[in-house]
Amino acid sequence: MSEESLEGNCLVAQSGGPTAVINASVAGVVGEALNHPCIEEIYGGLNGVLGILQEDLIDLAEESQQNVRGLRYTPASALGTCRFKLSKEEDYERVLEVFQAHDIRYFFYIGGNDSQDTADKISKLAADKGHEMRVIGIPKTIDNDLVGTDHTPGYGSVIKYVSTVVRECALDHEAMGRHDLVSIIEVMGRSAGWIAAGATLAKRRDVPKDPPHLIYLPEKTFSREKFLEDIQKVLKKERHCLIVAGEGLRDTEGNFLGAGKSKDDFGHAQLGGVGDYLAALVEENLAVKARSSKLGTGQRAAAHCASQTDNDEAFLCGQAAVRAAIAGETDKMVTLVRGEGEPYACETGLVSLSEVANGVKEIPESWIAEDGVSMNYQFIKYAQPLIQGEVEVPHANGLPEYVRLNKKRVRRLLDKYVPES
Amino acid sequence: MSEESLEGNCLVAQSGGPTAVINASVAGVVGEALNHPCIEEIYGGLNGVLGILQEDLIDLAEESQQNVRGLRYTPASALGTCRFKLSKEEDYERVLEVFQAHDIRYFFYIGGNDSQDTADKISKLAADKGHEMRVIGIPKTIDNDLVGTDHTPGYGSVIKYVSTVVRECALDHEAMGRHDLVSIIEVMGRSAGWIAAGATLAKRRDVPKDPPHLIYLPEKTFSREKFLEDIQKVLKKERHCLIVAGEGLRDTEGNFLGAGKSKDDFGHAQLGGVGDYLAALVEENLAVKARSSKLGTGQRAAAHCASQTDNDEAFLCGQAAVRAAIAGETDKMVTLVRGEGEPYACETGLVSLSEVANGVKEIPESWIAEDGVSMNYQFIKYAQPLIQGEVEVPHANGLPEYVRLNKKRVRRLLDKYVPES
Helix, strand or coil, rough: CCCCCCCCEEEECCCCCCCCHHHHHHHHHHHHHCCCCCCCEEECCCCCHHHCCCEEEEHHHHHHHHHHHHCCCCCEEEEEEEECCCCCCCHHHHHHHHHHCCEEEEEEEEEEEHHHHHHHHHHHHHHHCCCCCCCEEECCCCCCCCCCCCCCHHHHHHHHHHHHHHHHHHHHHHHHHHCCCCEEEEEECCCCCCCHHHHHCCCCCCCCCCCCEEEEEECCCCHHHHHHHHHHHHHHHHHEEEEEEEECEEEECCCCCCCCCCCCCCCCCCCCCCCHHHHHHHHHHHCCCEEEEEEEHHHHCCCCHHHHHHHHHHHHHHHHHHHHHCCCCCCCCEEECCCCCCCCCCEEEEEEEHHCCCCCCCCCHHHHHHCCCHHHHHHHHHEEEECCCCCCCCCCCCCECCCCCCEEECCCCCCCCCCCC | CCCCCEEEEEEEEEECCCCCHHHHHHHHHHHHHHCCEEEEEEEEEECCCCHHCCCCEHHHHHHCHHHHCCCCCCCCCCCCCCCCCCHHHHHHHHHHHHHHHHCCCEEEECCCCCHHHHHHHHHHHHCCCCCEEEEEEECHHHHHHCCCCCCCHHHHHHHHHHCCCCCHHHHHHHCCCCCEEEEEECCCCCCCCCHHHHHHHHHCCCCCCCCEEEECCCCCCHHHHHHHHHHHHHHHHHHHHEEEECCCCCCCCEEEECCCCCCCCCCCCCCCHHHHHHHHHHHHHCCCCCEEEEEEEEHHHCCCHHHHHHHHHHHHHHHHHEEEEEEHCEEEEEEEECCCCCCEEEEEEEEEEHHHHCCCCCCCCCHHCCCCEEEECCHHHHHHHHHEEEECCCCCCCCCCCCCCCCCCCCCCCCCCCCCC
């Protein structure tokens, strides 16, 4: 940890799937960077590492105050993002070349585990090649599956939205007064069921029989028989059965339920058929109607229903990344560290990038109730504080008014580079 | 129109699919009924006509002020609803018997066209049998397909929510920076495309190229070839293609898309609705990725994103129904009458129930652009005012806090009656 002041420019970029609060982290970086005279220019890399490879940099200091303020409540990745995975040696070297050309001494990469892995490798390469710089990762993912941090910015907002939708659907279903409606809400979560689990917050605290009646997590192997039994048990007692299912459910052979054929750029199977699959299963096997909803992309971009706590923490992580870098830290990711006891309090910490890279944090087995389809008190205690407070989004003409950056390009200094995908 | 004061009890009930603002109409009825001493008891019928048949009545005057205030922002049907269609003569006679037993002289039925038809028949039967009473319908439907009214309460809120989701998804898709992503958002609307059309409001006023890029309405016969061409045109110019599709799209043979059980057409099971069907069509025929979302029940219950204008009008319709009945009107439905010129203003009117019953208001052909997949200025001028203003929903513990009525039952006076469904 070098304590001497490092002079140069800073670069912030976003990677992976957008969230409702990832731009709040950019706002945190920009705001804090302005406080430190050793940071000269504040650049943004467009479309994650892809933009860095292509020398697509913008001057964030040129953005209006209004735009930077607007990043606090604008969803998705204002700098653009990518799912491009750096793998070739020449790609890594190109990144370093760009950093050297633009005197990038501070690099902040906002993303999930793949992105923290990339940041880790860039950091190590820079050290090897003698380019002194500080690389700090900023956590981001609605999936909440990053290790080393209590939770990730983005998670609180997605579960606030999903729980709101579940609570509203519950009232709708109750009103229909039927005894034979099964409704499935499919939510994101490829390998971990954190989002589906979070829907449990829709239950009123003192009414445990409230929907969601059943929650299916990718952590648990899906059994047709148990699924149909679970539903029948609920229908015996309640007027309808509202189910939340994570998209990444797998059968006993490890196949994704309802999976399509296509794969994303990291080779992960593209999912999204679980809700329809389960609805068909119900209608074919039980004499009841079944409906499904698929919240899709909207759930990770639902800034109109974002958590103020989540938003504040995303901003804080951006600020903390800059402060850590200035203090001489490098090759670390900012973490959220929950205080012990009540009321909920959270501060930031640091963890080695290599510890985070490619790890996956699963829901502790002990937080899942014995029935396998509901969450117990430990989970609720964990998740409840993360959805507190409502972000006030300015509206114009009846709709949220989000900002788009002006993106004034930084002049290119290098030859063109075409990364092979 | 009888001008003499009619003394007796009033009954309000809700029917058909819930909306985000249907309870605001109940609040309007209750609030206004309290102003008129000729109305003695204020009853609510549970689960629409089904509850009336079964003499399931509650005393709304016994509900707390807090609960009645809470109806202003609580989605779905607080009184419960049904899709039961009165058809048998004995059912109609039972309704009248219940009205006579409980001295119901004012009946307010909140619903869509089926419900207005029911109200019409009840009203005529009461007149035939010499039970003096006033029957006023209150319009309600997210589908906006009721004739005789400029628009229906419930519509403004659903399109505000859908447009918000589209605007947020648009930012997400832009951020992904791809050139080959097609995204389909399936919205409600079996026979009329008002909801899908309303998504056009997501475009910023001065940015016509904003998503939704393509809108598919049930009013237009779906053509595979045109669909694929439409998308290719968009992808040539934009970085992605965001589509909004009404669930009730039909092919040239009149079959609903995605309703078929065939699993062979596109290589995998067609379990879902229109969104999945269209996504499969794209992936199968164009070398691009396609994703779909299905907003499902949540869209009609999304009080967390309701329109204040819509909410105010729903309340106003409830009040106007009571005033009309007190003034001696009967066998009418309250309508919303838009003032001419700007700014937008709306007052209530009345129309014969028989004119409304079972009619369907389609989108004027001239409001659909020539390309068949976008809305022109007349539609936008029509729809824009309906989403203005945000309803403030009280939150507790991070989620909207909606009310449930206490439902103090009115003592039954008649023998049990079991309607045949």
